[in-house]
Amino acid sequence: MMFRLIPHLIVALAVLSPASPSSASESGKRIEIAGPVTADVIRVIDGDTILVAARPWPQQTMEVYVRLRGIDAPELKSACAATRDAGRQARAALAHLTSDQGEIQLTHISGDKYFGRVVADISFSDGRNPAQEMLSAGYVSPYDGGRKSKACSSW
Numbered sequence: 032m033m034f035r036l037i038p039h040l041i042v043a044l045a046v047l048s049p050a051s052p053s054s055a056s057e058s059g060k061r062i063e064i065a066g067p068v069t070a071d072v073i074r075v076i077d078g079d080t081i082l083v084a085a086r087p088w089p090q091q092t093m094e095v096y097v098r099l100r101g102i103d104a105p106e107l108k109s110a111c112a113a114t115r116d117a118g119r120q121a122r123a124a125l126a127h128l129t130s131d132q133g134e135i136q137l138t139h140i141s142g143d144k145y146f147g148r149v150v151a152d153i154s155f156s157d158g159r160n161p162a163q164e165m166l167s168a169g170y171v172s173p174y175d176g177g178r179k180s181k182a183c184s185s186w
Contacts, residue, residue, distance in 0.1 A: 043083035078104025078121025096148035103174035111183030
C-alpha cells in the first residue's frame with residue numbers, strides 16, 4: 032500500500048523506525064533519524080531533489096521528496112537563462128546517476144526548511160554518494176543550509 036504522507040514522514044520515522052533519533056533539540060523542533068532507511072528512486076525533481084518510495088518499517092511504503100544533503104543545484108525556474116540551462120544539466124546528471132540503481136539508503140534524515148520534504152545523505156548499494164559525485168562533476172555547489180545567491184551566474 033502506498034501512502035502520500037510527506038508532511039508526517041519525520042514523525043512517523045521517529046516513532047516507528049527501528050533506527051533511533053540521533054539528535055533532537057530540547058523543544059523537539061529538530062529531529063534527525065540516523066537511518067538507514069531503504070528507498071527506491073521514483074523520479075528526479077531537479078539537481079538536488081528526488082522523489083523516493085521509502086520503506087521505514089516492514090510492509091509500509093511512503094513517498095517523500097528528499098533533498099540531497101550538502102549540495103545546491105542551479106534553479107530550473109531562475110530568471111537567468113544560464114542558470115536554467117545549468118539546472119537542466121544538473122537534473123539530467125542526477126537522473127543518469129540514479130537510473131538503474133535499485134535500492135538506495137537514506138541516512139541522517141531531518142526536516143527541511145521547506146514543508147513537504149526531508150534532507151538526507153544518500154548512498155547507492157555500491158557505497159557511492161550521488162551528492163559527492165554531483166559536486167565532483169561540477170553540476171552543483173556545496174550548501175550548508177544558508178542563504179543562496181540570486182545572482183545570475185555561469186555555474
